[in-house]
Amino acid sequence: MASSLKKSITVVGGGSAGFLAAITLKARMPVLDVTVVHSSDIPIIGVGEGSTLTMPIYLHGYLGIDPTRFHKEVEPTYKLGIRFLWGPRERFHYTFSSQLDKFLPGMPRPNGYFAYEDFDYADVAGALAAHDKAFLKQKEGGGPVVNTDVAYHLENVPFVRFLEKYAAEIGIEIVDDRVDEVEQSEAGIKALHLESGRIQTADLFVDCSGFSSLLLGEALEESLQSFDSSLFCDRAVAGGWDREEETLLPYTTAETMNAGWAWQIEHDDHINRGYVYSSPFISDDEAEKEFREKNPKVKDTRIIKFSSGARKRTWVKNVVALGNSAGFVEPLEATALAVICDHAAKLIHCLADSYLEIDPTSRKYYNDYCWDTWENIRRFLAMHYKFNSRLDTKFWEAAQNDTDMSGAEEIMEYYEACGPATLWAGKAMGPNDPFSWEGYLVMLVGQKVPFRRSFQSTEAEKANWKRYHEDLKKTVSDALTMRESLDMIRSDQWGWHPDFYRSASRW
Numbered sequence: 001m002a003s004s005l006k007k008s009i010t011v012v013g014g015g016s017a018g019f020l021a022a023i024t025l026k027a028r029m030p031v032l033d034v035t036v037v038h039s040s041d042i043p044i045i046g047v048g049e050g051s052t053l054t055m056p057i058y059l060h061g062y063l064g065i066d067p068t069r070f071h072k073e074v075e076p077t078y079k080l081g082i083r084f085l086w087g088p089r090e091r092f093h094y095t096f097s098s099q100l101d102k103f104l105p106g107m108p109r110p111n112g113y114f115a116y117e118d119f120d121y122a123d124v125a126g127a128l129a130a131h132d133k134a135f136l137k138q139k140e141g142g143g144p145v146v147n148t149d150v151a152y153h154l155e156n157v158p159f160v161r162f163l164e165k166y167a168a169e170i171g172i173e174i175v176d177d178r179v180d181e182v183e184q185s186e187a188g189i190k191a192l193h194l195e196s197g198r199i200q201t202a203d204l205f206v207d208c209s210g211f212s213s214l215l216l217g218e219a220l221e222e223s224l225q226s227f228d229s230s231l232f233c234d235r236a237v238a239g240g241w242d243r244e245e246e247t248l249l250p251y252t253t254a255e256t257m258n259a260g261w262a263w264q265i266e267h268d269d270h271i272n273r274g275y276v277y278s279s280p281f282i283s284d285d286e287a288e289k290e291f292r293e294k295n296p297k298v299k300d301t302r303i304i305k306f307s308s309g310a311r312k313r314t315w316v317k318n319v320v321a322l323g324n325s326a327g328f329v330e331p332l333e334a335t336a337l338a339v340i341c342d343h344a345a346k347l348i349h350c351l352a353d354s355y356l357e358i359d360p361t362s363r364k365y366y367n368d369y370c371w372d373t374w375e376n377i378r379r380f381l382a383m384h385y386k387f388n389s390r391l392d393t394k395f396w397e398a399a400q401n402d403t404d405m406s407g408a409e410e411i412m413e414y415y416e417a418c419g420p421a422t423l424w425a426g427k428a429m430g431p432n433d434p435f436s437w438e439g440y441l442v443m444l445v446g447q448k449v450p451f452r453r454s455f456q457s458t459e460a461e462k463a464n465w466k467r468y469h470e471d472l473k474k475t476v477s478d479a480l481t482m483r484e485s486l487d488m489i490r491s492d493q494w495g496w497h498p499d500f501y502r503s504a505s506r507w
């Protein structure tokens, strides 16, 4: 029997998941009464600052948040991708553009084959990153050429503060109170009993309560499927310092460490670093020591514990979980915010399609889709660990020998047989992979994972590839730095075309 959904939705949690979910529901279906219940006594996680290209498009194209206002109030910086200090190369860049899965004119094979030896200049974004530049210059003294294939670096606390303010402006009720007791019924959750004595009822509850997963995990007992056979890291030590003479870089850096890796995220005046590590391989004190040795300017640090895993069903009865309460994979590809957005968009589509009468079939497809996302992220991240040959510590030895790569068998079979080819990528990868074949090629070629087929470039192909590099070097030589670009984008002279983000929205 179809469960009845009228028009009240209560979101539990006021972190990025809670407010992104609430804003999505209200902005896309204003008829809904949306309430957010969160407790300022239970702090938000306060990390989650890298993102993917989904973020700007989702915020401005799908939700309609004015980019000019957003830049003024949140002051994001742009991220072209990730600089990986990883594998045998000195470095490589995983940008949001298409570097390796495309063919240059006159070339018989995709770029991936040619970049195997020499990766830095596979496209404009890669070349910009190689030169620590952010954007090309518009002609005749204009500002930066900004496209939709870039992401944001966001400071978590101001970002969430902005979302809260915006939520209130579009008519979402925000209640600062603590959920003390969860009352259940046949339909799932009947009511939330709040510390103040208020009883909160709703037709649908969205659980964004973070790792505690108050409604889906605790009350409805939907268990977390662990990904620890593929992803061994379970802690992070995070810290940072105020920017001094350091250049504001246009990418996140991911650096191999003895028992994991460290991020570097670039904000205007602050550099945020964190070491994600595996507690069976290194103690908290040793991790903190290694982190500080690499980053002597780091001020206070804090340790964050987590488990990588997800719930197979994130929609059970009248409860849908989003954000860390639904699942979490360690932040190597900074995917969490994008997953929240994508799943919130799918949720509102489901609600709209069924005129708010949800049938079990829609719910099942929603659950299958979300679970596929988690599985795809897990297998992609597993590939980062399996093939990183940079250090030969105990941790990396275990990662190379023991990382569970299940789900990636066909991808590896195709790559090992044919190298960085593209023709059968869709078959090998399956549908709905958020990274697309480009992502797999970057990580396989970037880490110089060998393949069986040998090929010889002709002299003409070698010359063509070299000429392409030289052209790119020239193209980026007078490109703008991130600092220069942000100054222009935040100035009163800058304007956004109303369709700029809207036309890129894919939900």
Ligand SMILES: Cc1cc2nc3c(=O)[nH]c(=O)nc-3n(C[C@H](O)[C@H](O)[C@H](O)COP(=O)(O)OP(=O)(O)OC[C@H]3O[C@@H](n4cnc5c(N)ncnc54)[C@H](O)[C@@H]3O)c2cc1C
Binding pocket: 012, 013, 014, 015, 016, 017, 018, 037, 038, 039, 040, 041, 042, 043, 044, 045, 046, 047, 048, 049, 050, 051, 177, 178, 179, 180, 208, 209, 210, 211, 212, 214, 236, 274, 304, 306, 322, 323, 324, 325, 331, 334, 335, 336, 337, 338
């Ligand atoms: C080390 C680390 C690094 C990360 N880096 C990235 C990154 O670079 N990019 C990225 O996209 N993501 C990253 N993430 C993921 C990031 O945490 C999430 O993207 C995001 O912040 C979602 O958090 P949340 O809203 O689910 O939970 P939280 O921020 O923890 O919010 C939970 C909310 O629930 C409320 N709550 C809980 N219990 C109750 C109760 N009983 N009553 C009332 N309210 C309650 C709290 O008050 C709070 O408002 C990282 C995570 C970790 C651990």
